[in-house]
Amino acid sequence: MSILALAVKSLLSRRTTAVLVILSIGLSVALLLGVERLRTQARASFANTISGTDLVVGARTGATALLLHSVFRIGYATNNVSWTSYQEIARHPRVRWTIPLSLGDSHRGFAVLGTSLDYFRHYRYARTHGLELAAGRVFDDVYDAVVGADVARELGYHVGKSIVVAHGAVDAGLSLHDDKPFRVVGVLRKTGTPVDRTVHVTLAGLEAIHLDWQSGMRVPGATVSADEARHHDLTPRSITAFLIGLDSRTAVFHVQRFVNEYRREPLLAILPGVVLQELWDAIGVAEQALLAVSALVALVGLCGMVTALLTGLNERRREMAILRSVGARPRHVLTLIVGEATALATTGIALGVALLYLALVVVRDVIQTRLGLSIEIGLPSRHEWLLLGAVLLASFVAGLWPAMRAYRQSLADGMMVHV
Amino acid sequence: MSEPVIEARDLEFGWTPDQPLLRVERLAIPAGQRVFVHGPSGSGKSSLLSLLAGVVAPQRGSLQILGTEIPRLPGAARDAFRADHFGIIFQLFNLVPYLSVIENVTLPCRFSARRRRQVEGCGGAEREAARLLEHLDLGAEARSRRAVTRLSVGQQQRVAAARALIGRPEIVLADEPTSALDSDRREAFLRLLFRECESEAATLLLVSHDRTLERLFDRTLPLADLGVPSLQPVA
Numbered sequence A: 001m002s003i004l005a006l007a008v009k010s011l012l013s014r015r016t017t018a019v020l021v022i023l024s025i026g027l028s029v030a031l032l033l034g035v036e037r038l039r040t041q042a043r044a045s046f047a048n049t050i051s052g053t054d055l056v057v058g059a060r061t062g063a064t065a066l067l068l069h070s071v072f073r074i075g076y077a078t079n080n081v082s083w084t085s086y087q088e089i090a091r092h093p094r095v096r097w098t099i100p101l102s103l104g105d106s107h108r109g110f111a112v113l114g115t116s117l118d119y120f121r122h123y124r125y126a127r128t129h130g131l132e133l134a135a136g137r138v139f140d141d142v143y144d145a146v147v148g149a150d151v152a153r154e155l156g157y158h159v160g161k162s163i164v165v166a167h168g169a170v171d172a173g174l175s176l177h178d179d180k181p182f183r184v185v186g187v188l189r190k191t192g193t194p195v196d197r198t199v200h201v202t203l204a205g206l207e208a209i210h211l212d213w214q215s216g217m218r219v220p221g222a223t224v225s226a227d228e229a230r231h232h233d234l235t236p237r238s239i240t241a242f243l244i245g246l247d248s249r250t251a252v253f254h255v256q257r258f259v260n261e262y263r264r265e266p267l268l269a270i271l272p273g274v275v276l277q278e279l280w281d282a283i284g285v286a287e288q289a290l291l292a293v294s295a296l297v298a299l300v301g302l303c304g305m306v307t308a309l310l311t312g313l314n315e316r317r318r319e320m321a322i323l324r325s326v327g328a329r330p331r332h333v334l335t336l337i338v339g340e341a342t343a344l345a346t347t348g349i350a351l352g353v354a355l356l357y358l359a360l361v362v363v364r365d366v367i368q369t370r371l372g373l374s375i376e377i378g379l380p381s382r383h384e385w386l387l388l389g390a391v392l393l394a395s396f397v398a399g400l401w402p403a404m405r406a407y408r409q410s411l412a413d414g415m416m417v418h419v
Numbered sequence B: 001m002s003e004p005v006i007e008a009r010d011l012e013f014g015w016t017p018d019q020p021l022l023r024v025e026r027l028a029i030p031a032g033q034r035v036f037v038h039g040p041s042g043s044g045k046s047s048l049l050s051l052l053a054g055v056v057a058p059q060r061g062s063l064q065i066l067g068t069e070i071p072r073l074p075g076a077a078r079d080a081f082r083a084d085h086f087g088i089i090f091q092l093f094n095l096v097p098y099l100s101v102i103e104n105v106t107l108p109c110r111f112s113a114r115r116r117r118q119v120e121g122c123g124g125a126e127r128e129a130a131r132l133l134e135h136l137d138l139g140a141e142a143r144s145r146r147a148v149t150r151l152s153v154g155q156q157q158r159v160a161a162a163r164a165l166i167g168r169p170e171i172v173l174a175d176e177p178t179s180a181l182d183s184d185r186r187e188a189f190l191r192l193l194f195r196e197c198e199s200e201a202a203t204l205l206l207v208s209h210d211r212t213l214e215r216l217f218d219r220t221l222p223l224a225d226l227g228v229p230s231l232q233p234v235a
Helices: A003-013 A015-047 A063-072 A083-090 A118-122 A149-155 A203-209 A249-260 A272-315 A317-325 A330-371 A382-413 B045-052 B075-085 B101-111 B113-120 B125-135 B139-143 B153-165 B183-199 B211-216
Strands: A055-059 A095-107 A110-115 A133-136 A144-147 A182-188 A198-202 A241-246 A267-270 B004-013 B022-030 B034-038 B060-065 B086-089 B171-175 B203-208 B219-222
Touching: A003 A015, A003 A330, A003 B101, A015 A272, A015 A330, A015 A382, A055 A063, A055 A249, A063 A095, A063 A241, A063 A267, A063 A272, A083 A095, A083 A241, A095 A118, A095 A203, A110 A149, A110 A203, A149 A182, A198 A203, A241 A249, A249 A267, A267 A272, A272 A317, A272 A330, A272 A382, A317 A330, A317 A382, A330 A382, B004 B045, B004 B203, B022 B045, B022 B203, B034 B211, B045 B060, B045 B171, B045 B203, B075 B086, B075 B113, B086 B153, B101 B113, B101 B125, B101 B139, B101 B153, B113 B125, B125 B139, B125 B153, B125 B183, B153 B171, B153 B183, B171 B183, B183 B203, B183 B211
Parallel strands: A110 A198, A144 A182, B034 B203, B034 B219, B086 B171, B171 B203
Antiparallel strands: A055 A241, A055 A267, A095 A110, A095 A241, A133 A182, A144 A198, B004 B022, B004 B060
């Protein structure tokens, strides 16, 4: 039996203290890992919001504002892009596809997005995932609507449901386009992106409901019925923004310059990946703080361990003297205490990992539905292993302190302690 | 007469160098002898045992154990030497509380390769421990899984004796091992200890302030009680 077996037996003899120490280390490790996992999942989910789009184009504004508005449906655009400019840029030889986006209206708190069929064809998220229908079909008629998964679930919508769009981002129930209702023809599968919380309608439909409106007000007397509207020219005069896919990534900066220097009106083209990264770096400070706090909690757990080991030393002077008398060297005493610290930490870490997985299984559905974050229950990542290694290393180093003390004590006492 | 197991010349030791506590002009202890070291408390009995076991080093003089000059050895070698050649019994609290009786007895075999080899010839450390405990009337305790802290003081001292003897070390040092026992138990314990030391061919040095035990030993080393104590040359 080695000196480490002695350490384990010694710990077992002080079970209550050992269990409490293990519990505190376990809980702090679980917290540390949990925060880390939430952090990476949030970051991944954020970065996965939009993929495959090379450029986002809108009227000249801040890059972040454009991204927030066009991709996250947060805030609103002050200016639009004219249809002719859009058409001209879309005809650029390096542009392979475009998705027009027209925002500004809402339906019961969800954003209403006017777009074309290219949206369903080219929109990508989480690297390569395309949009898929859970039920129904995509647009066919002017008044067709396709709703995101959250919209369908929260409002209980299904194919065939008739819906009314409210004018403006806030649905106050006052300015409703209730004369021209849309019909839900499709429900999208869950994506974990803002698409889930969007009501998609045709650009023509959006144009139709605004035929008899001006400056956000219904024009008195000039009512155009839903069917009459079909005979009007429903080509929009402007859109809010559009997404561009290029024939090759190498053309990104070329086309970006082309858009930014566009003469007819001031436009801005952004690389969504770059701006997403900038945005995350800005809000990442909070996330770093969270990680720092959980690291401190882990430190507190280790402090508890050191306290328990240190307070035990005095009553163990006798034990050390006995060990010295049977031939244990001071370095054995050192190994014994460091061994105890490491055994406590290892068990604590194992408990922490177990607690984390238990918690993940329990709360995964809640997080998925409440936060829209999909948590994967996979093996610990490389970074997580590094964190666990850091905790183990810290416990080893922390254990050296009481161990050095026991070492010096046993050198001074020799084996003749008179207690 | 064979080579002495312990041989000291002009040995001087003090916890502070200018205040010698113990002076030994000449001392030779032959193998197998039972030596009673007597003196009142503060006379340097424990210091003598620490010196012999190589826990502390003398300020001057020569100390040979089994022909090895102990003070010249480096610290780690002294620890190893002690583990190999000494069995030690304390006054009280001899046992590691979280180990079983057998584990306490076999403890020296964990640290000393020599003693491990010695017990291998007898069927392993645990069998040898059981045998020694049986000899010391602790057969039942050895087999039970009872915590060592639940044993009586006398039983604990006998477990300590078994631990001191396992793996046949040449020298057994006992520091007041009977002071916590009833007077009628003392002699019984010593007789058991003597018997086992004899059968293991171990030299025994026992320190005590209790003169009534003196008659049981081959020889007495008195430590004077005043001034600088000195062990006088003894035949």
